Amino acid sequence: MQPQESGVHYSRWEDSSRDEVSMAATSGTEEASCCDRTSRKLCTGKLGVAVKVLGGVALFWVVFILGYVTGYYVHKCK
Template sequence: MQPQESSIQYSRWANGSRDAVSVAAGPGTEEASSWQRISWKLCSGKLGISMKVLSGVALFWAVFILGYVTGYYVHKCK
C-alpha cells in the first residue's frame, strides 16, 4: 500500500481574525471525491432518510426471518 501524498497549507491574516487551511490531496483524488459525492447523496437529505428507513426495515425482516427459521428448527417436534 502506497502512502498518499498531500500538501496542507495554513495561512493567517494579518489581524489574526481569520485562519485558513487548505488541503490538496495527491493522486487518486478523483476516485475519492466521486465516492464521497455518492456517499453524501445517499446519506443526506430526503434520499438519505429514505435509504436509512428502507435499510432498517430490511434489517428487521432479515433478523425476524432468521429468528423464525432458527426457532423452527430448535423447537421442532421429533
C-alpha cells in the same frame, strides 16, 4: 496582483514555541471522489432519510426471518 489561495495555512504564535499548520481542501482545486459524492448523496437530505428507513426495514425483516428459521429448527418436534 494577489497571491493565490492555498489549502495550507501556517500560523506561528508569538508567545508559544509550537507552530500550527493546517491543511484544508479547497472546493475549487480538488474534486470529490466518486465514493465521497455517492455517500454524501445517499446519507443526507430526504434521500438519506429514505435510504436509512428502507435499510432499517430490510434489517428488521432479515433478523425476523433468521429468528423464525432458527426457532423452527430449535423447537421442531421429533
